[in-house]
Amino acid sequence: MASELRRPERTFTIRQLCLEFKATPRALRFYEDKGLLNPARQGLNRVYSYRDRARLQMILQGKRVGLSLAEIRDILDSYNKSEEGGITQKAKMLRKFRERIITLEQQRHDVEEAIKTLQTSCENLEKQLTEVRPDLLPKADDYDKVVRARVDHHHELAAK
Numbered sequence: 001m002a003s004e005l006r007r008p009e010r011t012f013t014i015r016q017l018c019l020e021f022k023a024t025p026r027a028l029r030f031y032e033d034k035g036l037l038n039p040a041r042q043g044l045n046r047v048y049s050y051r052d053r054a055r056l057q058m059i060l061q062g063k064r065v066g067l068s069l070a071e072i073r074d075i076l077d078s079y080n081k082s083e084e085g086g087i088t089q090k091a092k093m094l095r096k097f098r099e100r101i102i103t104l105e106q107q108r109h110d111v112e113e114a115i116k117t118l119q120t121s122c123e124n125l126e127k128q129l130t131e132v133r134p135d136l137l138p139k140a141d142d143y144d145k146v147v148r149a150r151v152d153h154h155h156e157l158a159a160k
Contacts, residue, residue, distance in 0.1 A: 011040075012048040021060055031059055034069060036076060058093075065100050 014025050031037045032046075036059055039046040048056075055076055062072040075096060079089045129137050 009049055012053055014039075014046050014048070017048055017053060017056060021056060023056070023060065028056070031056070034073075036069070036073060062096075065097065066104070067096060067100060071096055 012020075014028055017023065017028060018025055028037065028046075032039065037048070037052050037055055039048045039052055041047065058076060059072055062075065067075075075089060075093050078092045079086050126137060
């Protein structure tokens with residue numbers, strides 16, 4: 001019987017993963033320090049496997065939706081090689097994602113209520129100031145500049 005030749009697994013450099021996932025080398029080293037990634041070494045270079053790449057993808061997805069590193073670790077650690085398709089891991093991820101949806105929906109409700117309260121307060125304050133000291137009312141241009149600066153800052157952070 002001829003022995004089967006095993007094709008070597010494709011590997012990735014830290015640079016390749018950083019470019020693909022728009023992450024920093026510092027972030028990947030941090031995840032390694034926390035035991036979430038375990039790249040092999042070739043001299044001083046880190047060599048990432050498909051498994052590391054998949055784990056990084058899950059880490060970043062978890063962070064993006066607001067999971068803690070402990071929650072992400074719990075999901076990653078639930079992977080069982082003997083299961084077809086990592087079903088336990090997927091079930092745990094589904095449960096965590098559904099919990100996160102509930103939390104975010106509550107936060108959205110809280111934010112909407114806070115905005116309504118602030119809008120009502122602003123209307124009342126503007127009415128009072130208009131009657132007594134209209135010169136103290138902020139100009140619409142001033143408000144627009146602040147909003148534009150915050151939006152620009154948010155876009156800069158998102159681009160990083």
